[in-house]
Amino acid sequence: MSAAGTLATAPPAPPAAPRVHRTELLRGAGVWVGAVLAVSVIVAVLARRYFLFDTWATTQATLRGAGLILGGPLALTAGCWQGGREGRRGTGDLLASAARSPLRRALTAALPSMAWPVLGYLAATAVCLGVLLPYPSYGHPAWHLPVVDAVALGSLGALGFAAGRAVPWRFSPPLVGVAGYVLLGVGVSGYTGPGTAWLSPANKAWGGFGDVPVWWAGVLCVVWTAGLAAAALLAGHARRRALAVLPLLAAVAAGSVLYGTGDGLLRSDSSATALVCDRGTPAVCVRADHAGALPAVRAVVTRIDSRLAGAPGAPVRYREGGTGGVIPPGEVRFELYGGVFRGRLGDPEMLYRDFVFAVTMPFGCEGSSNPAGYPAEYAVQEWLDLGRPLFADTAAEERHAESAARRLRALAPAERRAWLGRYLVAARGCDTSGVPAP
Amino acid sequence: MTPSLVPLYLRSRGLPGTAAALAVLLAVSRWGADRLVDRPLFDSGAQVPVVVLVPVLAAAVTGLSLHSRSGELDRSAPLPWWRWRGAHLLALTGLAALWLGTAVPGDPAHFGAPTLVRGVLGFTGLAAAGAALFGARLSWLPPVVYGGTAYLAAPRTPGGAAAVWAWSMQPGAQPAAWATAVLLFAAGAALVAVRGPAADGVR
Amino acid sequence: MTTETTVHVDGLTVRHRRTTALDALDLRIGRGVHGLLGPNGAGKTSLIRVLATVAPYRSGRLELLGVDPAVPAGRTSVRRRLGYLPQEFGHYPGFTVREFVAYMAWLKEVPKAAVPEAVERAMERVGLTGRADARIRTLSGGMVRRVGIAQAIVNDPELLLLDEPTAGLDPEQRVEFRALLRELGTTSTVLVSTHLVEDVATACTEVTLLDEGRVAFCGTSGELAAAGDDDAAGDSPTERGYTAALRRHRSARAASPEAAV
Numbered sequence: 001m002s003a004a005g006t007l008a009t010a011p012p013a014p015p016a017a018p019r020v021h022r023t024e025l026l027r028g029a030g031v032w033v034g035a036v037l038a039v040s041v042i043v044a045v046l047a048r049r050y051f052l053f054d055t056w057a058t059t060q061a062t063l064r065g066a067g068l069i070l071g072g073p074l075a076l077t078a079g080c081w082q083g084g085r086e087g088r089r090g091t092g093d094l095l096a097s098a099a100r101s102p103l104r105r106a107l108t109a110a111l112p113s114m115a116w117p118v119l120g121y122l123a124a125t126a127v128c129l130g131v132l133l134p135y136p137s138y139g140h141p142a143w144h145l146p147v148v149d150a151v152a153l154g155s156l157g158a159l160g161f162a163a164g165r166a167v168p169w170r171f172s173p174p175l176v177g178v179a180g181y182v183l184l185g186v187g188v189s190g191y192t193g194p195g196t197a198w199l200s201p202a203n204k205a206w207g208g209f210g211d212v213p214v215w216w217a218g219v220l221c222v223v224w225t226a227g228l229a230a231a232a233l234l235a236g237h238a239r240r241r242a243l244a245v246l247p248l249l250a251a252v253a254a255g256s257v258l259y260g261t262g263d264g265l266l267r268s269d270s271s272a273t274a275l276v277c278d279r280g281t282p283a284v285c286v287r288a289d290h291a292g293a294l295p296a297v298r299a300v301v302t303r304i305d306s307r308l309a310g311a312p313g314a315p316v317r318y319r320e321g322g323t324g325g326v327i328p329p330g331e332v333r334f335e336l337y338g339g340v341f342r343g344r345l346g347d348p349e350m351l352y353r354d355f356v357f358a359v360t361m362p363f364g365c366e367g368s369s370n371p372a373g374y375p376a377e378y379a380v381q382e383w384l385d386l387g388r389p390l391f392a393d394t395a396a397e398e399r400h401a402e403s404a405a406r407r408l409r410a411l412a413p414a415e416r417r418a419w420l421g422r423y424l425v426a427a428r429g430c431d432t433s434g435v436p437a438p
Numbered sequence: 439m440t441p442s443l444v445p446l447y448l449r450s451r452g453l454p455g456t457a458a459a460l461a462v463l464l465a466v467s468r469w470g471a472d473r474l475v476d477r478p479l480f481d482s483g484a485q486v487p488v489v490v491l492v493p494v495l496a497a498a499v500t501g502l503s504l505h506s507r508s509g510e511l512d513r514s515a516p517l518p519w520w521r522w523r524g525a526h527l528l529a530l531t532g533l534a535a536l537w538l539g540t541a542v543p544g545d546p547a548h549f550g551a552p553t554l555v556r557g558v559l560g561f562t563g564l565a566a567a568g569a570a571l572f573g574a575r576l577s578w579l580p581p582v583v584y585g586g587t588a589y590l591a592a593p594r595t596p597g598g599a600a601a602v603w604a605w606s607m608q609p610g611a612q613p614a615a616w617a618t619a620v621l622l623f624a625a626g627a628a629l630v631a632v633r634g635p636a637a638d639g640v641r
Numbered sequence: 642m643t644t645e646t647t648v649h650v651d652g653l654t655v656r657h658r659r660t661t662a663l664d665a666l667d668l669r670i671g672r673g674v675h676g677l678l679g680p681n682g683a684g685k686t687s688l689i690r691v692l693a694t695v696a697p698y699r700s701g702r703l704e705l706l707g708v709d710p711a712v713p714a715g716r717t718s719v720r721r722r723l724g725y726l727p728q729e730f731g732h733y734p735g736f737t738v739r740e741f742v743a744y745m746a747w748l749k750e751v752p753k754a755a756v757p758e759a760v761e762r763a764m765e766r767v768g769l770t771g772r773a774d775a776r777i778r779t780l781s782g783g784m785v786r787r788v789g790i791a792q793a794i795v796n797d798p799e800l801l802l803l804d805e806p807t808a809g810l811d812p813e814q815r816v817e818f819r820a821l822l823r824e825l826g827t828t829s830t831v832l833v834s835t836h837l838v839e840d841v842a843t844a845c846t847e848v849t850l851l852d853e854g855r856v857a858f859c860g861t862s863g864e865l866a867a868a869g870d871d872d873a874a875g876d877s878p879t880e881r882g883y884t885a886a887l888r889r890h891r892s893a894r895a896a897s898p899e900a901a902v
Contacts, residue, residue, distance in 0.1 A: 091731030
C-alpha cells in the first residue's frame with residue numbers, strides 16, 4: 001500500500017473510509033473476549049456431555065448456565081475495561097470537543113462490549129447444539145432461549161461499560177467481574193429463595209426436572225436485563241438523563257414479576273412426567289423423558305434387589321419423581337440427579353446410594369432416628385454395600401457396629417433374609433428400635 | 439542490598455495494600471465458608487465454592503501487586519530484579535497459603551486446607567505468567583478465566599487426564615493435580631521473575 | 642486587522658480550585674495564524690480548553706465563529722467547525738491512522754459522503770499517507786503528533802486550536818508544519834500555543850503573550866520582535882522581544898495591579 005506515488009499524480013478516488021462501528025468492533029480486546037467466551041463455554045458444556053440429561057430442556061439449561069456463569073462476568077469485566085478506555089488513554093478532552101452527542105459516542109464505544117459476548121455466545125451455542133444434536137431423546141430445542149441469554153450477556157456487557165465509565169479505576173474490571181460472578185451465581189446456588197434466583201439470568205430453574213418455563217418468562221428476563229442496561233447507559237450519557245427512568249421502570253416492573261412469581265413461572269410438562277415402566281419385578285418406572293435410561297435404572301435396581309434377596313418388606317416398585325408426596329408402602333421414589341446420557345446414567349453409584357438410603361431410612365423419617373439403632377443401621381447398609389464410613393459417638397459403639405455388620409454377613413441366607421425383613425418393615429414405620437442388631 | 443531498600447520496595451509495589459486485600463479476602467472467605475455450612479441441608483461439602491475459588495482471588499491480588507508505576511525505569515536498573523520479584527512472589531504466596539490454609543479448614547479429605555494451598559500455588563503461577571505476558575494490570579485474567587471454566591467443566595470423578603487439566607477441582611490429594619499446580623507455580627514464578635511484568639501502558 | 646473577528650473573549654475568568662488560571666481576559670482573534678506564548682502556568686492551556694468548549698469558566702462572555710457556545714445548539718455548531726489538538730493527545734493505539742482520523746471525522750459530524758476524501762486529505766497534509774494503514778502504536782512520537790494534527794484538521798475547521806503541536810516534531814517536520822500552518826491560516830483562524838518562539842516568528846501573523854492569566858502583549862510577530870531591547874535575554878529578536886514584553890508587563894502590574902497593559 002504505497003501511497004507515496006499517488007501524491008504526485010492526479011488523486012484517484014479515495015479509499016472508502018473505515019466505518020467507525022467496524023473500527024470499534026475490530027480494534028480492541030473485543031474479538032478476544034468473544035473468542036475466549038466461546039471457547040470456555042464450549043469446553044464447559046462439552047466436557048460435561050456425559051452428565052447431560054437426555055432432554056433438550058436440560059441440555060439447554062447446561063448451555064445457558066455455562067454461558068451466563070462464565071460469559072456474564074467476562075462480559076462485565078470486558079465492558080468495564082472498555083468503559084475505562086477514555087480514562088486510560090486520556091482522550092477525554094478530545095472527545096468532549098466533538099460535535100457528536102455523548103450518547104451516540106458512548107453507544108459506539110460500548111458496541112464491542114455488547115456485541116462480542118453475544119457473538120461469542122451464539123457461536124458457542126451453535127457449536128454445542130450442533131455437536132449435541134443427535135443426543136437428546138426428548139423434547140425439542142427452545143429457540144428463544146439463546147436469544148434471551150444473548151440479550152442478557154449483551155446487557156451485562158453494557159452494564160460493565162457503564163460501570164467502567166463511571167468509575168475508571170484500575171481495579172474496577174476485576175471487582176465488577178467478581179461481583180458479577182457472585183450475583184449471577186446466586187441464581188444457580190439455591191442458597192436464596194426462588195424469587196431471588198429468578199432475578200439472575202443464570203437461574204437453573206430454566207430447565208429442570210420436567211418443568212418448563214412459560215414463554216413469557218423469557219420476555220420478562222429480556223426486559224429485566226436490557227432495561228437495566230439501557231437505564232445505565234441513558235443515565236450516564238443521555239442529554240436528558242431523566243429518560244433513564246423509562247427503561248428503569250420497565251426493568252423494575254419485569255424484575256418484580258420475576259421475583260414475585262418465582263417458581264410459579266414454571267409449568268410441569270405432563271408428557272415428560274408421564275411414567276414409563278418395564279415388566280420386571282420389582283417394577284421400575286421412569287419419566288417419559290428418561291425412557292431411554294430404563295434398562296440402566298433396572299440394572300441398579302437389580303443390584304440392590306439381589307442383596308435384599310426377596311426379604312419381606314423389600315420394595316416392590318421403584319418410581320422416578322414425586323419424592324415430595326405421600327409414598328405408598330413398598331415403593332421407592334428417586335430422581336436421576338446424576339443425569340442421563342444416551343441411555344447411560346451419569347452417576348449410577350449415586351442412584352444406588354439413594355436406593356439404599358430410601359430402603360433403610362425412608363423419606364419422612366428424618367428426625368426420628370434412633371441412636372440405639374446405629375449398629376443395626378450400619379450393619380444393613382454395610383450389607384447393601386453402601387460404603388459409608390463407620391462413624392459413631394463412641395469407639396465402643398463403632399466396634400459394636402462393626403461386629404454387627406460382620407455377623408450379618410456371616411448369617412445363613414434364610415436367617416439374614418428374615419432379619420432384613422424385620423428391619424425393613426420397622427424402617428418403613430420409622431422406628432427400628434425394636435430390631436436388635438444381629 | 440542495603441536494608442533500607444526493602445521498605446522502599448514494599449511501598450513502591452503497594453504491598454501494604456496488597457496484604458490488607460489478602461486479609462479482607464481471608465475474613466470474607468472465612469465468613470462465607472461458615473455461612474455456607476450454617477445453612478440447613480448443607481454440610482462441609484458446601485464450602486467447595488469457597489475452597490476452590492478463593493485461591494483465584496488471592497492469586498489475582500498477588501498478580502496485581504506486581505504492578506510497578508515505573509516499569510521502564512526498573513528495567514533499566516542494574517539490580518538483580520529476579521531475586522526481588524522471586525522473593526516478592528514467594529512471600530505473598532506463602533502468606534496467602536498460610537492464612538487461607540489455616541482459616542478455612544473445609545473437609546481435608548476432599549476439599550479443604552490442602553486444596554486451598556494447592557489452589558494458591560497453581561493460580562498464583564497462572565497470575566504470574568499472566569503478568570509476564572499481559573502486564574500486571576491484566577494478570578488476573580488467566581487464573582480467573584481458567585478457574586471459572588474448570589469450576590464448571592471439571593468432571594466429578596477424580597483421577598485420569600482431568601487430574602492434570604482440571605487440577606484445581608480434584609478432591610483429596612491427587613498427586614497429578616499437586617504436581618500440575620506446583621509446576622504451574624514454578625513456571626509462572628520463574629517467568630515473571632526473569633522477564634518481569636510486561637509493560638501495560640499500551641492498552 | 643483586516644479580517645473579521647472570529648473569536649471574541651470578554652472578561653473570561655477560569656479558576657482551578659483556588660488558583661486563578663485566567664483573570665478577566667479579553668481577546669479578539671481573526672483569521673490567520675495566531676501564536677499563544679507565555680511561561681509555564683500562564684493560562685495558555687486553560688484558554689485553549691475553554692475555546693475548545695471542553696472546560697467550564699467562572700465568568701465572562703465568549704463568542705466563537707459568531708455563536709455563543711454556552712447555548713447547547715450553538716455549542717454543537719461550533720464543535721462541528723472546530724479542530725482541537727490537546728496538549729496530551731489521547732488516542733487509541735490499536736487503531737490504524739486512517740481508522741483513527743475517520744473516527745474523529747465521525748465524531749465531528751463530517752457528512753458521510755465527504756469523509757473518505759477529508760480523511761485522505763488530512764493524512765496527506767501531515768505527510769502520513771504512507772503510514773495510513775499502520776497501527777498508531779507502531780508509530781514514533783513525532784508521527785503520533787502528526788496523527789493528532791491530522792485529526793484536528795480533518796473537518797477543515799474554521800477555528801483550529803493547537804496546544805503545543807510542535808512538541809516532538811523534528812526540525813524538518815517543524816518546518817513543514819509551519820508551512821501547513823501558514824496555508825491553514827489563509828482560510829481559518831488558527832490559535833497555536835507554543836514554547837518555541839521561532840514557531841511564532843516564522844509562522845504566526847499575530848502573537849498574544851499571556852502571563853499569570855492576563856494578556857502581557859498582543860500584536861504582530863514583528864511588533865514582538867521590535868519590543869526587544871539589547872539588555873533583554875534571548876538569542877533572537879523574537880526571544881528578546883518575549884522577555885522584554887514579559888518584564889515590562891510584570892513591572893507595570895507591580896506598579897498598578899489594577900491596570901495591567
